[in-house]
Amino acid sequence: MLRGRRALASQVRQRLRILISTGLYPPGSRLPNEEELSETLGVSRTTLREALQALAEEGLILRRHGQGTFVNRHPQQVQGSLDRNLDISELIRASGHLPGTRDVVIQTMPASPHVATQLSLAPADEVLAIERVRLADQRPVVFSIDFLPMALVQTVNYELTDLYSDSLYDFLIQRLGLTIHHGLAQLRPVLAEVWLAQKLGLSPGVPLLYIEQVDYTLEQRPVLFSQGYHVPDAFEFVLYRRGPGES
Template identity: 30%
Template sequence: LKPADWLDEATGPRYVRLRKRIEDGISNGLLLENAPLPAEREIASLSGVSRVTVRRAMQDLVDRGIIVQRQGSGSFVSDGPPKVEQSLSRLTSFTEDMVRRGLNSSSEWLGRGLYMPSPEEVMVLGLSPGDSVARIERLRRASDMPMAIERASLPVDILPNPLLVETSLYKVLEADGNRPVRALQRISAINLDAEDAALLGVDPGAAGLRIMRTSYLPNRRVVEFTRSIYRGDAYDFVAELRLAS
């Protein structure tokens, strides 16, 4: 990038303009994968903005997974998909997680409706003989990138009409006073089979994470039993640990 290219003439906060400039540089191929970015101080003088502005733009780029910062060696253009850092201590929905990161979430329907439950669904959801189960199966995308395949099962009295879920399942549950307040989540490593890999846009056998979430209402009733397959290269799960007392 030439010095004049660091900040365009457009209006808007300076850090946003600088961030967009760098993003454009990457999508135009002016800044290649793994290319080092100049030091903060240098970008500041090239673009005529303060270091605070540069820091803010860079932080945004790091949050979006567009650049990576390596301790002691500076910032580089990321060579992989943006990694989503997901807290393991908050019970949030996919839509909320993406909105918080400024990413656009969307879903492709893989299936939904009322079905005869599997023995596992009967057990986990505490269904009675003859009960149906509501299932919604979606391929979930963040800014158009496939991130996860989610297969959720719910008791029919909690989700009588799966067709009512447009974007967010948790929003529908919340509207009915059924938003889960606790969940147990189990994460295990897998290699993606050909079908799931194709949906997620990665090679068969690529690393994935299988996540099982069982969510509960305040009265301890199970609201949701969800089996998900997440892309291993797109997620970092992060938990805060404390010294056991």
């Protein structure tokens, strides 16, 4: 029951992001009250509040006591907190930009030793690899490669177009009933090789931020391994760091 409500809240959150990114609720505008919005979206006020709370934590909306809920005005950079595990499209949309995708390549292949290690697979096991160039307002900002264990994907019926969607997290929830509990990420600077620079419309040798991440279920099962090459001037990440006096 709880998983179903969270999945529904995630879908409502996604629908609200689309309404905001397409201009129905532009930056600075006030959202309808909870009663009207829950009727429009066809969900309970409890589910709506959960979705609104998540959007507020992401910074997409502002909830002002006694005034209402407003769409936040954002700077041009795609902003995100490194302690929040968001899909790239969600991060772009939460910053008030329109996400997009191009140059999609989906193929099945044997897992490389590195990918197999990250997903706790045998080297001969197959994975589904999804390559995409991610856009923010039509600007290429990320080249990503996502790996899903083929044994996991084969348990459900799906269309390849399902994997073109903004968020693989939604695919995992809606098709496989799997919710990502947490992810472990490693970050390091890299220089764009010729092939990568061409995909992102950059000059070879330009610095990029490389983020490699494994996503886990609550049961500590690795279900998604991602490699993302981020154009650094398109992003601003915030990291909360505890002081030595905070336990």
